[in-house]
Amino acid sequence: MKRQIPMLILSAVGTLLVVSVFIPSARHWQEDASLYFDIIAVFAFFLGGGNLIRVHAEKVSRKSAGWIYSVVTLLGFGIMLVTGLFKIGNPNGIAGDISQAGSYFQLLFQYVMSPLNSTMYALLAFYVASASYRAFRAKNTEATILLVAAFVILLGRTALGVLLTNWIPAQFSVLQVPNLAIWIMNAPNLAGQRAIMIGISLGVISMSLRLLLGIERSYLGGDN
């Protein structure tokens, strides 16, 4: 019972939504399903947020290693909840938009979360550099092809590429690095992308069918 009913729900919902694609008057089911998802996700957040609080509160109460950081996390979480729920400092009061300029919630977003966010993202520049240094080595045919393609594109995106190859006469302008880079993007790269995308969609179809037919159901748990 604990597995049959969810299976039934899953198959029925999935099948109905597949069918709804073909029936004009049923298309709004898709919108409704999206809205349902949003609503369920908020409720689920009570579990996630609860988990966050519990994990960190336990660390604090046990004074386990790094408990002080857990205090910081809990404080940050609490401050956001209070300023956001009661819209503290919001010029338009409780009816105002949460991202209203000047509200504490928005200030915290702008001056604390934003810089953290951008910096974490910016670390990528370092990692791209170390990955280029370490991984792009002509070890075998595949790696060499990868390396050459990356190299041409990199050159093509800078003035260096232009400087290096603009001596090539106009009738062979295709071989100038910037043009070669564009060609790689639009011919072999496009072909590879297409193969990947077609493959993915067939993978999704067979995966979805396994789900709808109930062959694959490990994520629904067991009978206990």
Added chain:
Amino acid sequence: MLALLRIAKSIVFISSLLFVISILPTHSVYSRDTSPSSSDLGPITVRAFDTDNDAGGSITVEWDDPGYERLSGFAGFLVWRTNTLTGTSDSVEVTPFGTRTYDDRSVSDDSTYSYSVAALVNGERLMSTPSMQVRSSKQWFDGRLTWVLILGLIICGAVIYFIESAKRGTKLFLRRIAGLEAIDEAVGRATEMGRPILFVAGIQDMDDVQTIAGLTILGSIARTVAEYDTKINMPVRASLVMTAARETIKHAYVTAGRPDAYNDDMVHYVTDEQFGFVAAVDGIMVRERPAACFFLGAFFAESLIMAETGNSIGAIQVAGTAMPAQLPFFVAACDYTLIGEELFAASAYLSGEPRQLGSLKGADVGKAIAMIVILVGVIATTIASAWNSESMLWIENLLRQMFSTG
């Protein structure tokens, strides 16, 4: 880019040619300079019909312009609607210049209507004769999707056929995938070293099918983990994924006969913020030093941040995603990468269950169809253009129609 540009140019050229041809006669008869009076012009003919392939509540009105638009005092066409049941009439829209069609979406399926179109010239309404009575209705099937349905049924049919035949015991051959064989090795190494395993099922929620694919692979990995008694750490970005992952791991532990070893804290929610999540995962990696990292699901920019951090601590890394933009980073920084479709196939491979494997064979039929269509299409269009072959042109057009998605 040049090739695409040329195709675009030729499309623009052909369509502008067609456009010129289509407006030629009116141009030669009525030009603005000669300014004929409205009485010289013939009547506007109006056609109204139920809008096709919709959910009802909409009627399309089309009319032709015998030349009013070229009159100097022309201000627009007025669409006039009469509800033939109640007898009430009202204007629905004044259409902008150059428009010959209007989609009236304010009708009821329970009434019948008749439409007239008036040319507004110098403040006068030059009314057409009304159209035939029409009633809007909903269609039960969107005719534009006929080919989608047929092709979909063929591919789904193939998947189901192979699932069924596998169930009956037909032996299926599947080639090996290197990344999958590495999974056991990675788990084994973590066990030997007494270090944990890190599993990240992407950063999307359960409404992404890649997340679900990641969880199905988690199911297999967790079973090995339970048997070896290795530690697993799974931070998640979305609460729903947390719930689903717990069910998955718990089920694996029960199947492995060690339900008591399971603990909810193996899966923990971090934050919904993409880079906040990454900051935490990076922290976990350098502090707990997992021996193996699995990145299986939908990834965005964080792919390389995580994979390079994992690489710096010397972990065996297996990644898999269907986000084409992130595949290069995983390929560069991880030991094994499941590319696109392989992510979805992985759980079927790992389960080894015949029915699951059958579904992969079904997807191969889809690939075969794709390849055949591409090759036939190219050959047909080439022959059609080179030798003017009617039959090849027919094939080309059929294929175009089949794969145009609206």
Added chain:
Amino acid sequence: MGLIISAVVIGGGLLWMLYLSIKGQDVDRRIVYVFVGATVALAIIFRLEFGEVATPIVKSVFDKIENLPAGSKIVLSYDFDPAMAPEVNPMANAFIRHILEKKHRLYFMSLWATGQSLLSVSLNDVLKPEFPDAKYGVDYCNLGYKAGNEGVLNVVITNFRKMFPSDANGNSLDSLPMFKDVESLKDMDLLISVGGGKPGVKEWILFAGDPGKVAMAGGSAAVSAPLLYPYWPRQLIGLLGGTKGAAEYEAELIKTYPRFKDKSMPALRMMGPQTMAHVVIIAFIVIGNVAYFRSRKKGGQL
């Protein structure tokens, strides 16, 4: 002067790394990191700028906005977060300037919760000071953010009011003159999505541009631009890819409307340091391969 200092520091460092590599030592990843940081910092301190010329894929977006009749309806969606902002925000600002300069009607919205905050920054820093005559509700309006990702598009492609009963400031859509003749996205003349993740340009094509048959243009982080190439030029009239695309658009804008010359054009300014960083990465790849072939010759294992 700055050029010489940068050349000595960067060139010297690279030569040193090359020397280490030839001697067969592997360079620690931290040295690589310090190097990248130093290069970028030097390039910023001694500003370098390069001229940009619009490539066809960018030019077609510019021409589309340029040639639409005044008063055309254009949606500009902020589908990005602060992390992506340095790359794509310049595009959004360039679009705002161009669209309002051409007297089109501009409808702002966002599919990203974090996009709406950045949207209000744009409104306050670019739109209001530079176009004081633009009237809210007539020339532009802000619909704000709606949760639901591409589901939002699924709805507004048939009906705006169902998803957005009011704009971001709580005005009902019917009270805004520019919504008088707008029922859904299909009534728009051009849709522009600026973003780099999901939902982004791709979702706009699949759920709005294609089904609604509305012209669609995009601005995207460079990382996702190649994925969008297959949609050009059929499903996408043009695309700004990364800072380079943004810089090309800014250059085109300044060329056509010199009055923007003194405005901040961050993408153009950013291209110099980027080019430097690029060259350094290229050098890393070369050095890495030298190290690899050296070690192989010695019969070493990798």
Added chain:
Amino acid sequence: MDGAVISTWLAALLTLGIMSFVYKDNLYYKICEAIFIGISAGYWFITYFWDSLYRIAWIGVVHEGRYVLLGGVVLGAMMLMRLFGKIGWIARWPLAFIVGATAGLKMMVYFTTNAMAQIHGTVDDTMVAFGGGDLYDLIGRLVILIGTVTGLIYFYFSKEHKGLFGGVAKVGTWFLMITFGASFGYTVMSRMSLLLGRIEFLLTDWLKLVK
């Protein structure tokens, strides 16, 4: 000190804290990480709360009478049953709903927009492969054709990659490698621009070294 100065210092300190991680994990980074997790988790909860729970569910049901949304609320409430050990299994129902909806919806979207549109695109691009256009066009079209087909062969699972088939699949992997290399190279510039933004902030807004 006014607000602008405080906020700039705050942002600069947080920026440096995160950057310190590339050197090694340290106390400063750990503090920034803890702040980041707490603040951002709160941020998203509040955003979901107002945008989904309040604006969609509450306004939708109570003020607009869209009772169909009650279904979502009921499913959401079932999710919370997880908190009560005994009837926790009810939480599988909303989970099943979501997985079913995802499978159904995504299957069709991927089928029409990825598979069908890409096949259509390939046929379109390679159309008249042997006629019209110059050599450059011809080569481009042929490469797209060969690359797409051999790439698909690589993904073909039910045949061993041996002999001629293996050779063709090998060509397919080469195309995939070009794709990966090209995407990687193409991306480098945008990654750099992100770092640029942060360093510029530090040098200009904070240290005021550059105008």
